[in-house]
Amino acid sequence: MEPQRTITIEPVTRIEGHAKITIHLDADGQVNDARFHVTEFRGFEKFCEGRLLWEMPGITSRICGICPASHLIASAKAGDAILAIGIPETAEKLRRLLTLAQWTQSHALSFFHLSSPDLLLGFDADPATRNVFGLMAEHKDVIRRGIRLRKFGQEIIETLGGRRIHTPWAVPGGVRESLGAGDRDRLLAWIPEAMETTTIALGILEGVHAKFAHEIPNFGSTPSLSVGLVSEDGGLEYYSGSLRMRDSNGNTIADQLDPTDYSEYLGERSTEWSYLKFPYYKPLGHDGGTYRVGPLARLSVCDYIETPLAEAERQKLRALSADWDVMGNPFYYHYARLIEILFAIEKIEMLLSDSDILGEDIRSKAMINRQQGVGVCEAPRGPLFHHYHVDEDGVIQQVNMLIATAQNNQAMNATVRQLASHYVHGGSITEGALNRIEAGIRCYDPCLSCSTHAIGKMPLQVQLIDSAGRVLGERSR
Amino acid sequence: MARTLVIGFGNDMRRDDGAGRIAAEKIAATYDDVDLLSLAQLTPETAEVIGDYEVVFFLDASVNAKRVEVSEVLPRSGCRSGSGRPMSHTLSPQQVLDLAVELYGTCPPRVLLVEFPVSDLEFGCELSPSTRKMIDEFVESFSAVRPREGGPAEVQAQAASVSPSPGRP
Numbered sequence: 001m002e003p004q005r006t007i008t009i010e011p012v013t014r015i016e017g018h019a020k021i022t023i024h025l026d027a028d029g030q031v032n033d034a035r036f037h038v039t040e041f042r043g044f045e046k047f048c049e050g051r052l053l054w055e056m057p058g059i060t061s062r063i064c065g066i067c068p069a070s071h072l073i074a075s076a077k078a079g080d081a082i083l084a085i086g087i088p089e090t091a092e093k094l095r096r097l098l099t100l101a102q103w104t105q106s107h108a109l110s111f112f113h114l115s116s117p118d119l120l121l122g123f124d125a126d127p128a129t130r131n132v133f134g135l136m137a138e139h140k141d142v143i144r145r146g147i148r149l150r151k152f153g154q155e156i157i158e159t160l161g162g163r164r165i166h167t168p169w170a171v172p173g174g175v176r177e178s179l180g181a182g183d184r185d186r187l188l189a190w191i192p193e194a195m196e197t198t199t200i201a202l203g204i205l206e207g208v209h210a211k212f213a214h215e216i217p218n219f220g221s222t223p224s225l226s227v228g229l230v231s232e233d234g235g236l237e238y239y240s241g242s243l244r245m246r247d248s249n250g251n252t253i254a255d256q257l258d259p260t261d262y263s264e265y266l267g268e269r270s271t272e273w274s275y276l277k278f279p280y281y282k283p284l285g286h287d288g289g290t291y292r293v294g295p296l297a298r299l300s301v302c303d304y305i306e307t308p309l310a311e312a313e314r315q316k317l318r319a320l321s322a323d324w325d326v327m328g329n330p331f332y333y334h335y336a337r338l339i340e341i342l343f344a345i346e347k348i349e350m351l352l353s354d355s356d357i358l359g360e361d362i363r364s365k366a367m368i369n370r371q372q373g374v375g376v377c378e379a380p381r382g383p384l385f386h387h388y389h390v391d392e393d394g395v396i397q398q399v400n401m402l403i404a405t406a407q408n409n410q411a412m413n414a415t416v417r418q419l420a421s422h423y424v425h426g427g428s429i430t431e432g433a434l435n436r437i438e439a440g441i442r443c444y445d446p447c448l449s450c451s452t453h454a455i456g457k458m459p460l461q462v463q464l465i466d467s468a469g470r471v472l473g474e475r476s477r
Numbered sequence: 478m479a480r481t482l483v484i485g486f487g488n489d490m491r492r493d494d495g496a497g498r499i500a501a502e503k504i505a506a507t508y509d510d511v512d513l514l515s516l517a518q519l520t521p522e523t524a525e526v527i528g529d530y531e532v533v534f535f536l537d538a539s540v541n542a543k544r545v546e547v548s549e550v551l552p553r554s555g556c557r558s559g560s561g562r563p564m565s566h567t568l569s570p571q572q573v574l575d576l577a578v579e580l581y582g583t584c585p586p587r588v589l590l591v592e593f594p595v596s597d598l599e600f601g602c603e604l605s606p607s608t609r610k611m612i613d614e615f616v617e618s619f620s621a622v623r624p625r626e627g628g629p630a631e632v633q634a635q636a637a638s639v640s641p642s643p644g645r646p
Contacts, residue, residue: 147522147525151525166517
């Protein structure tokens with residue numbers, strides 16, 4: 001029998017972290033399997049043991065330079081649970097503001113800096129210029145606006161936390177600093193520009209959908225659950241609420257799940273070929289329990305969005321297809337991301353216009369009242385769980401973190417398999433195929449530094465390997 | 478218009494990798510007319526601000542430098558093809574300058590890159606003694622290294638530990 005062969009793409013570029021893709025071919029040169037390998041490891045959970053609970057928000061925010069604010073919030077909420085206290089109303093509103101600012105800056109980074117080169121220059125453009133620099137010739141204003149939009153989110157984070165990344169501002173019981181009226185007014189003044197930029201981006205994306213209409217179906221709609229937080233009445237939620245699961249036909253299969261009980265219904269499977277675990281919904285097993293999280297999943301599980309402009313766009317997204325196909329196709333993560341930016345800006349304006357936001361009662365204090373606690377919020381890429389066990393003095397005994405990107409792991413692998421099956425034939429990989437497979441991964445905007453708690457680099461390598469494990473070919477950038 | 482901006486960047490939790498940030502913070506604390514940006518990494522947002530200054534220093538740690546090295550960063554023409562590598566959110570000083578020129582049409586008259594040698598990149602916030610000493614010497618000699626107001630565009634290196642390098646292409 002002819003040996004099976006494998007193509008490897010390593011590293012995958014314009015994602016957060018270091019990964020490679022292997023494409024396994026059968027004897028006829030057809031794709032037999034494809035895997036998205038995460039090849040970095042750092043191990044935050046282990047070295048947090050022995051630290052004090054109150055240090056955890058500051059420490060865990062260091063997991064990531066893109067979404068430190070999300071780790072900060074999840075960690076502070078785990079601390080709230082261990083102290084067994086409610087936090088002041090102003091503190092919750094400020095934490096919500098920070099979470100939305102995090103969404104804005106991270107989603108803007110994903111759309112304008114990382115994905116727009118694919119979307120605006122095309123998958124067949126020269127990789128040397130398929131980046132922000134390459135966009136400058138024809139899309140200077142888009143880049144400038146994207147930079148400003150991300151800066152808007154960063155500005156809110158810096159205003160609240162004192163710095164743009166790795167702020168230790170949120171703590172168990174609340175937050176450290178309040179918001180002043182001058183800063184509130186300065187941030188409010190930025191809203192119209194942020195809104196205009198997002199509207200322009202939505203218009204651009206509409207053109208992209210038309211341009212790639214023939215390609216978008218190839219990005220696949222592998223059957224998968226969607227999981228996300230929803231409010232009590234089913235609205236889009238990002239800070240509290242319960243988890244809802246819908247299947248690939250849009251049927252709700254689980255609702256009102258308490259996110260702090262996540263370990264009862266979410267399992268994690270390891271493989272020998274990736275440091276990134278494979279979470280799944282336990283009642284349906286490893287394969288049937290595959291689920292997606294993040295912007296598209298959130299818009300799949302919610303019944304509505306509370307802000308008018310974002311809700312109108314959500315309805316447009318749903319109307320793209322009569323069935324549920326659109327909500328299962330990862331290409332539409334880009335659209336969902338922009339809708340969430342729109343929601344974040346609308347909601348930020350609402351929060352900043354609420355007089356409570358300037359309150360001075362921002363922190364509750366208590367001693368250790370429980371020996372474990374779970375904090376959950378919706379990070380830009382999906383639900384983020386921090387689960388701590390402490391001793392009676394608040395010294396951390398055990399940490400488990402379930403990161404959004406890990407929860408997309410099975411779905412990302414399915415997308416890679418689907419794209420590889422469509423574009424790779426005959427035992428060789430073209431530049432265009434390589435680009436499309438990478439772009440499929442970028443739809444999910446994975447943050448591998450977060451999900452493996454690792455230090456990230458972003459090179460790209462592709463290998464072709466036979467069934468005996470021999471590398472038949474390799475490409476790298 | 479403010480005259481001088483110092484941008485220190487690096488990971489201040491990997492000891493000497495934070496050399497640029499610590500040096501920049503010390504310079505800004507020492508010289509009243511110097512503005513400071515202390516960053517984990519350079520991003521496209523950095524390009525938006527540098528055009529407001531006449532002199533911009535990028536301060537970084539370098540595993541290749543044997544002593545403190547000062548070099549001039551010059552804008553490149555046709556930087557689309559010169560960017561060289563896939564980019565996400567992290568940039569080199571050269572790329573920041575190229576972005577400033579291309580996107581905003583601004584180019585500070587003088588852009589200098591200062592690289593500090595490193596000997597310890599393990600976890601921690603403390604600098605190695607040798608890197609700390611070089612930072613202190615550089616901060617002390619900063620007024621000599623700094624281009625004088627209206628003065629000629631040349632890198633000055635009067636401190637013994639500072640060696641000028643040719644401008645980067």
